[in-house]
């Protein structure tokens with residue numbers, strides 16, 4: 001087992017740059033997720049790691065070994081495809097056995113490892129079925145078993161949960177994470193679902209237009225986005241343009257905000273961002289970071305209530321507790337704690 | 346409801362009627378003629394003499410020759426078409442051009458094809474001239490009307506390659522690239538991907554391609570007539586000779602029945618095999 005390194009990896013399709021200088025270090029046993037909107041180059045990156053395509057420039061290293069010219073069947077990676085890509089003419093057991101057969105593992109050990117894998121993903125009793133006779137969730141498990149049974153150096157997932165319904169998705173997400181931790185296998189996981197990325201990862205890599213926007217642990221990334229793209233893509237964000245007015249002060253068309261202490265601003269145009277859940281109805285008499293807003297919409301969401309607000313033509317969103325008794329059309333003061341405001345690029 | 350049915354009937358009538366008249370009725374007529382009924386020449390009476398007259402050397406040799414051409418062309422073409430279809434599958438530079446050139450025989454009638462290839466293979470044809478000119482041989486090779494029927498096979502393969510290619514290309518196209526990638530990812534070399542994944546998944550297409558070319562070549566007339574051996578002839582050529590040269594319409598009808606039912610038999614075998622393969626595929 002080894003770590004994975006991408007060094008300034010670039011890949012074009014015709015004149016279009018799908019992956020544009022990706023640098024990434026993944027430690028042994030770490031689970032790192034590539035997160036980004038559809039078309040940002042996640043699958044292309046993953047396919048280069050698997051060896052299905054070569055980078056136009058840059059290097060891919062497993063541990064210290066440069067893999068650029070190693071064909072996929074000599075890489076010892078295992079991939080779980082979005083489509084599962086099970087072999088339709090083989091039974092569940094034959095599907096799982098395929099990687100072992102290709103590696104010429106002795107028959108007795110094959111049997112043992114297949115049995116183990118089948119138990120791990122709870123597929124007992126379905127060994128003789130063909131993929132066409134399984135539900136989507138079961139097919140997903142076969143794909144997972146087929147991948148882990150080969151004891152890969154690097155495990156790759158390309159949106160493995162996108163074809164499952166919401167409930168099952170959460171369950172399988174947890175199972176994948178537990179399994180990955182138990183096996184300690186270095187894993188690169190691709191998704192466009194931010195909740196999935198935050199829930200499953202040691203670190204998340206946010207990608208946009210073939211480039212890495214930001215890398216970080218889930219909570220750090222959520223709390224301290226560096227760009228408005230990251231702030232907006234991970235959860236929801238209120239993003240307001242303004243001008244720096246002193247080290248911790250930003251003037252915007254909707255008011256003056258004092259911002260968190262950890263960055264000196266200097267002067268010039270800046271953007272600030274905060275989460276809807278960090279915005280609350282202001283206590284009477286409060287003065288700092290107050291926004292007077294017109295309530296445009298009140299949406300009950302179960303565990304919280306979502307408000308659509310209008311401040312001088314700018315739309316903001318706030319999440320308040322379900323005790324909120326305001327109505328559409330009300331004019332209310334909202335407060336944003338300064339330590340929750342991020343200055344973003 | 347009633348008018349719906351009537352409309353439906355009117356819609357299928359031309360097609361179904363045409364098939365019935367010219368296929369079912371014609372086959373029935375031929376079968377009846379083979380046992381002496383509805384004779385076009387002479388009197389009509391039930392007899393099996395035409396069938397007995399078939400049990401001679403000429404007919405058996407022709408039957409075996411046609412069988413050889415059918416099976417030989419079907420698998421001979423496959424030897425070329427399958428690797429080619431695999432090659433054309435991954436779009437590389439030039440594959441489109443190759444793909445178009447290869448379809449040309451599709452638009453050349455069999456008789457014309459036979460004459461074209463004749464010019465290449467003839468005693469004083471292009472191939473012999475070239476080989477002579479290069480000093481590889483010092484006397485022209487006799488490649489036409491050879492006893493085995495190599496020419497017929499060569500022309501049939503040339504003619505039927507595009508048919509098989511179209512069928513096989515469509516079959517290979519339907520195999521998801523993800524499945525192939527999964528196999529490579531699990532440690533299969535390119536050769537083993539073909540052996541364990543592509544071949545079994547394209548088996549139904551291979552079967553269709555083989556049976557189709559068999560049926561097309563088993564009943565061939567034109568190519569055997571032009572380039573085939575003097576003896577034996579193919580069943581179709583024999584049928585023509587019986588009917589128009591020897592005026593043996595009854596025997597000709599018997600041969601027609603044999604050709605038709607041999608082809609139908611192969612269609613049936615093919616249909617069963619295809620169903621079996623489809624079941625495996627699920």
Ligand SMILES: Nc1ncnc2c1ncn2[C@@H]1O[C@H](COP(=O)(O)OP(=O)(O)O)[C@@H](O)[C@H]1O
Pocket residue numbers: 013016018036037038039040041042043044045
């Ligand atoms: N085979 C291809 N040919 C041309 N363009 C492609 C091909 N594959 C992907 N692309 C383009 O490259 C970009 C990145 O694709 P991809 O890596 O699949 O994105 P993601 O997985 O993040 O959705 C997309 O804009 C896509 O349209």
Ligand SMILES: [Mg+2]
Pocket residue numbers: 039042043044
């Ligand atoms: Mg993708």
